[in-house]
Amino acid sequence: MARATDAQVRTWQDEGWVLIDGLLSVEEIDAAAEDLWLLYSRPEEFHAGGGASRREAFLGGVDDRNLFRSDRIEPSGPAFRPEQFLGRSLFPFPGSGRLNRLAVHPHLVDFAERALESADLRLYQLALWAKYHGVANYEQPMHQDHNHSVVPPRSEPGWWHLEGYLYLSDVEEGTGPTRLVRLGDSGGRLELLPQPPAVAPELYAAEIAAPGRRGSFLAYRPDVFHRGVDLTRPGGSRFLFGLGFKLAGQEWIGYDTVQPRSSVGRFTRFVEGCTPRELALFGVPRPGHRFWTPTGLQAMAARYPALDLTPWWDGLHNDQAPIAATGSVGETGESNLEAHPRNQ
Secondary structure, three states: OOOOOHHHHHHHHHHOOOEEOOOHHHHHHHHHHHHHOOOOOOOHHHHHHOHHHHHHHHHHHOOOOOOOOOOOOOOOOOOOOOHHOOEEEEOOOOOOOOOHHHHHOOOHHHHHHHHOOOOOOOEEEEEEEEEEOOOOOOOEEEEEOOEEEEOOOOOOOOOEEEEEEEEOEEEOOOEEEEEEEEEHHHHHOOOOEEEEEEEOHHHHHHHOOOOOOOOEEEOOOOOOOEEEOOOOOOOOOEEEEEEEEEEHOOOOOOOOOHHHOOOOHHHHHHHHHHHHHHHOOOOEEEEOOOOOOHHHHHHHHHHOOOOHHHHHOOOOOOOOOOOEOOOOOOOOOOOOOOEEHHHH
């Protein structure tokens, strides 16, 4: 396992996409992937018809964000079909917490910062996506992801955002490796509507598959044409962690928001293990930000009791004397917090 190379960063910037083989170690992925089976059936169990509750949950709900709905969907060939979007699960996930921690893995964040040329980023997409052979026809038309932004993407540096998939299972031919087109082969054009083979045969002729071992990271720009393909291997499956990074302040870009799920225990446990840099990816103001006051930090300590708030206390302005760092706020509004070490 090694950080992404400068050449891989430039490939993403210049050609629009890159597959970074083994960005995370197989051992890290396998340890974290144990949490998958709290949400999904293991492939052998699913294809044998077992795991009734997880199988029913998988087949019972569709997260269909397809803008291109049609009363008539062709039974074969590239098309968007609602059942293609089965199996999306939103962050944070149950279990040991290892799967959640992958979202802020140093090698992922390092690559995103270098690719986007900024250390002030936000995570705007965090979702698992599972696919099993035989559930759906996963063959999609060529398209660009215009459903990540309310305005068209700009192609100049400083305006990009990064979409990506961390491979939680080996993705091979037969298990649906994404097809992508280099920017040079698409002419850099933007198309709001999907491009079927009859309309844009040159895109399909130029597509490249992105198979990779678990721990690999597929990253692409929003102006890259790409498509999902069918799982053709009997008994096959594919598990990915979708992650999107954007520059701070790009309010026009979004997809999955964590705020509706930020009061659950699993999110609390995630936050309590994070650094200021990691929490900034979720919009938490960094130490020294004018948002923070002693009262605000007391409330933060009450919400996340095990979070080390020392960097935030140390970052208070000189006229905001730190009162405390751990504990809770009583019903009367008076602090029940222990004194901060700096005041002892």
